[in-house]
Amino acid sequence: MVCKTSGVLLAVLYVSGVVGQNGWDVTYTPERICALKGSTVDIYCTYSYPHDNTVQKTSWFTYWPLFSEPEDLSLKPRYRGRVQYLGNKHHDCSLSIADLRESDSATYRFKFLTNTMKREYTGQPGVMLTVTDLQVGVDPDTVTEGWRVTLTCRTTCTLTGRPAFIWYRNNQRLYFSRQQYQITASSGDAGNYSCAVRGYENLPSTALTLNVQYPPKRTSVSVSPSGEIEEGSSVTLTCSSDANPPVQSYTWFEKTGAVNSERGTGESYTITNIRSEDSGQYYCEAQNQHGALNSTAVTIDVQYPPKRTSVSVSPSGGIEEGSSVTLNCSSDANPPVQSYTWFKKNESGVWQTGSGQNLSFFNFTVWKSGLYYCKAENKHGAQNATAQTIKQGVGAMVVLCAAGWTTACLALVLIAAIVCVYKRKKRGTPGETARGPHTQMSLKSACSDPQDDTYTGLDLVAVSPDYDTLNVRAQETASDSNSALQRAAQASDSD
C-alpha cells in the first residue's frame, strides 16, 4: 500500500513539478496539527494558479487509492455533517472539521481542477492532523501521605498552540496550569482528578482517582445515650476515626489515676448494668496498617442515689448537760446530696427536727435525748441513716475513769449497776427491759479503756430507727424543776 501510494504520489509530483513552477501552489499553515478530540479544527490553506485559469472543482481528501480518484471527504459517511469547506474557488482552500474523533487522524490534502488542466493539482505535503484525547496519569496512583506523586494530563501529541491546562479535583478547579503536576501527597490531595485544555473546558478528561493512605486521624469517642448515666443503666462508647484504609482495630482503655488499663476491643464498647466503680475516663485507640492514634478521654460519671448514709456525733464523747453537740450526716451520693433532713424519734412519734448536713445543739439538755437519724437525698433517690441514740452521760464517773482511778471507777460502775438493776425492778415494763442493756453498755464502755475516745463518757448506741428507746428517764426526773426552761431551749435549738 505504501508502494502504491508512492507511485501515485510520484505521478502527482510530476504534474505539480511541471506546473508548480508556473504559479501552481497550495500552502497549508501549519502543516502539522494536534487537536483535541471533540473539538473543531480549522485547517488554513491557500492555493494559487496562473491567473488565466478558472477553478472548476475543489476537493479535500485523505486517501488516494491506486487506479481511482480519491473520494471527497464530505461524501464519506463518517465525515458527514462534520466537514465544512471554508474556502472558495479563488485562493482560499480552508477546511473545518468538527467533533474530531481519534480516527480522524490522517494527512489531509487539497486538490483542484481548472479549465486548462487535464488532471487535478494536489498540494503537498498536506496537513498531518493528529487527534488526541486527554488522560490523567497519576503515578503512583496509591500513595501514603508524604510520598511524591506526579499527575500528568496526557496527550498523544503536543497540542498546537501549546495551550494552558486546567486541573480539577472532584470537579473543583485547582490553581495549577501546567501539563504536569507534582505534589507531596497529603490526605487532602486524595480525590478524582481530571484535566482540560484552556478554551476547551467542555472537553475534560475522564477522572482518575488518587488514593492517599494515612494513619488514623481525629480519633474520638461518643457516648450513647448522651447525658446523665445512672447506675444500673447500659452505656455504649463508640470510637470513630478518619483513616485510610479504614481502621483495622480498636482498643479501649480506662484511665484510673496514672494507670491505663485495657478494657476491650471493637468499634464500640458497652457497659451493661453500670456501677459507680465504672466511673472513670475512657479512650480508644484506632489502628490501621500505617499507625495508631488514641482519642482524648471521655469522662463517664455514674450517678447514684445516696449510699452508706450515717450519722456521726462530735464531740465523739458523752454529752454533758449544757454542752454543744453536732450531729453530722454523711452519705455517698452522685451528684452529692442535695438535701438533708433530720428526724428525731421518741415515744410519741417521729419528728422532723432540722435540715442541713449538721444538726447542732448548743446547750444540750435531757429533753433533747433521743434517737436521731437523717435522710440524705439527691435527684436519684433518698436514704435514711441508722438512728443514733443521743443521751446525756454521767460526768463524775467518767472523769475518774479517765484518770485511771480503777478502784473508784469500779466502785462507781458497781453503784451504777445497782441503780440500774433497781430501776429495772422498779419499772419492769417490757420496753424498759430492752433499754437496760444499753445503759449498761454505755457505762461499761466509759470504763473499760481509759485510752479510748470514750473517756468523756461517750453514750451513743447505734440502733435501728424502729428501735423505740429513750434512755434519759432518770435524769429527766432529776431536772424536773427546770423542765419548762429546757423545753424552751430545746425548741429553739432544734429548729
Ligand SMILES: *[C@@H]1O[C@H](CO)[C@@H](O)[C@H](O)[C@H]1NC(C)=O
Ligand atoms: C470519585 O469517583 C468515584 C468513582 O467514580 C466515586 O465513587 C467517588 O465518590 C468519587 N470521589 C469523590 C470525592 O468525588
Ligand SMILES: *[C@@H]1O[C@H](CO)[C@@H](O)[C@H](O)[C@H]1NC(C)=O
Ligand atoms: C494509646 O494508649 C495506650 C495506653 O495508654 C498506649 O499503650 C498506646 O501506646 C497509646 N497509643 C498511641 C498511638 O499513642
Ligand SMILES: *[C@@H]1O[C@H](CO)[C@@H](O)[C@H](O)[C@H]1NC(C)=O
Ligand atoms: C461529716 O462527715 C464527713 C464524712 O465522714 C466528713 O467528711 C465531714 O468532714 C464531717 N463533717 C463534720 C462537720 O464533722
Ligand SMILES: *[C@@H]1O[C@H](CO)[C@@H](O)[C@H](O)[C@H]1NC(C)=O
Ligand atoms: C417527742 O419529741 C417532740 C419533739 O421534740 C416533743 O415535742 C415531744 O414532747 C416528745 N415526746 C415525748 C414523749 O418525749
Ligand SMILES: *[C@@H]1O[C@H](CO)[C@@H](O)[C@H](O)[C@H]1NC(C)=O
Ligand atoms: C458542719 O459542722 C462543721 C463543724 O463541726 C463545719 O465545719 C461544717 O462546715 C458544717 N457543715 C455544714 C454543711 O454546715
Ligand SMILES: *[C@@H]1O[C@H](CO)[C@@H](O)[C@H](O)[C@H]1NC(C)=O
Ligand atoms: C426516711 O424516714 C422518713 C421519716 O421516718 C420516712 O418518711 C421516709 O419514708 C424514710 N425514707 C426512706 C427512704 O426510708
Ligand SMILES: *[C@@H]1O[C@H](CO)[C@@H](O)[C@H](O)[C@H]1NC(C)=O
Ligand atoms: C442551758 O440551758 C439551761 C436550762 O435550760 C440554762 O439554765 C442555761 O443557762 C443554758 N446555758 C446556756 C449557756 O445558754
